[in-house]
Amino acid sequence: MTNGAHIQTIGVSHTYKGGGTRALGQIDLEICPGEALALIGRSGCGKSTLLHILSGLSLPTEGKVLVDGTRITEPSPSRIMMFQAPSLYPWMSVEQNVGLGLRFNGKMNEAGRRIPEVLELVELGDYAKRNVQDLSGGQQQRVALARSLALKPEVLLLDEPLSALDAFTRHALQRDIRRICKDLGITLVLVTHDINEAVMMADRALVMKADPGDIEAEIRIPISGDRLPSMAAFGDARRELVAAYEAAAGMAMAEAQSFIPQDSLNTPTPIDRLAAN
Numbered sequence: 378m379t380n381g382a383h384i385q386t387i388g389v390s391h392t393y394k395g396g397g398t399r400a401l402g403q404i405d406l407e408i409c410p411g412e413a414l415a416l417i418g419r420s421g422c423g424k425s426t427l428l429h430i431l432s433g434l435s436l437p438t439e440g441k442v443l444v445d446g447t448r449i450t451e452p453s454p455s456r457i458m459m460f461q462a463p464s465l466y467p468w469m470s471v472e473q474n475v476g477l478g479l480r481f482n483g484k485m486n487e488a489g490r491r492i493p494e495v496l497e498l499v500e501l502g503d504y505a506k507r508n509v510q511d512l513s514g515g516q517q518q519r520v521a522l523a524r525s526l527a528l529k530p531e532v533l534l535l536d537e538p539l540s541a542l543d544a545f546t547r548h549a550l551q552r553d554i555r556r557i558c559k560d561l562g563i564t565l566v567l568v569t570h571d572i573n574e575a576v577m578m579a580d581r582a583l584v585m586k587a588d589p590g591d592i593e594a595e596i597r598i599p600i601s602g603d604r605l606p607s608m609a610a611f612g613d614a615r616r617e618l619v620a621a622y623e624a625a626a627g628m629a630m631a632e633a634q635s636f637i638p639q640d641s642l643n644t645p646t647p648i649d650r651l652a653a654n
């Protein structure tokens with residue numbers, strides 16, 4: 378269990394060198410310890426740029442990011458970023474891949490205890506000795522998640538890590554990542570194009586607009602316990618988010634709806650079916 382980190386951005390703006398694209402206008406936001414926050418918006422509105430700045434991988438052109446009151450100037454193993462590709466070493470076993478973060482951070486003395494612990498958390502306890510090449514895409518993302526968790530991060534930053542997965546696997550991971558972060562007290566920030574993913578995973582969603590990237594709306598998603606797309610509260614939050622997305626993107630509702638996987642509009646999703654059995 379960590380305390381989760383408190384994150385604050387003060388006047389953060391970013392202009393890329395070269396082409397001079399102003400990717401972010403002026404972002405002032407606060408994320409509470411242990412909160413799950415989604416950044417959502419059309420392509421090019423600056424979601425990934427903001428996530429990279431929160432991780433310390435990029436420094437803003439102006440403004441600053443404070444984590445627990447301290448200005449960040451570089452990446453840290455306490456703030457882990459996960460991407461669409463799980464980036465595993467294919468010739469290594471599951472446990473060797475999970476131990477890589479510990480190895481690179483000089484913490485191999487913790488491997489014997491931490492690796493089995495985090496493999497249990499991601500439900501891969503029986504897969505420790507397996508080669509990662511023999512795992513499905515969803516299981517490989519679970520290995521990458523276990524590798525991140527082994528470092529006991531205070532912040533997990535997700536840049537659409539589930540977008541390449543099938544609907545069933547994706548829903549299961551959305552549920553499990555939220556549960557694990559809540560159980561461990563990790564502050565979660567995720568970038569997604571998928572409105573359902575935001576409602577499945579986040580306590581709050583920030584809807585961004587482009588030119589320059591800015592926060593246009595904030596939607597709270599106060600659904601306690603397990604979330605299912607068939608719940609009335611889920612549908613309410615999704616409708617609110619679609620309306621905000623539509624306004625931010627300057628598009629018609631029908632066009633905004635086309636960004637949402639149709640399988641979860643009104644029909645039961647794989648997760649609903651799982652819960653019903």
Ligand SMILES: Nc1ncnc2c1ncn2[C@@H]1O[C@H](COP(=O)(O)OP(=O)(O)OP(=O)(O)O)[C@@H](O)[C@H]1O
Binds near residue numbers: 396400420
């Ligand atoms: N390395 C770069 N150099 C110059 N401009 C960039 C660079 N990376 C991103 N941009 C520009 O900055 C703006 C914001 O890009 P960013 O990738 O943050 O948006 P995004 O909302 O994450 O988009 P997507 O959803 O497509 O990933 C865009 O106009 C993009 O073209």
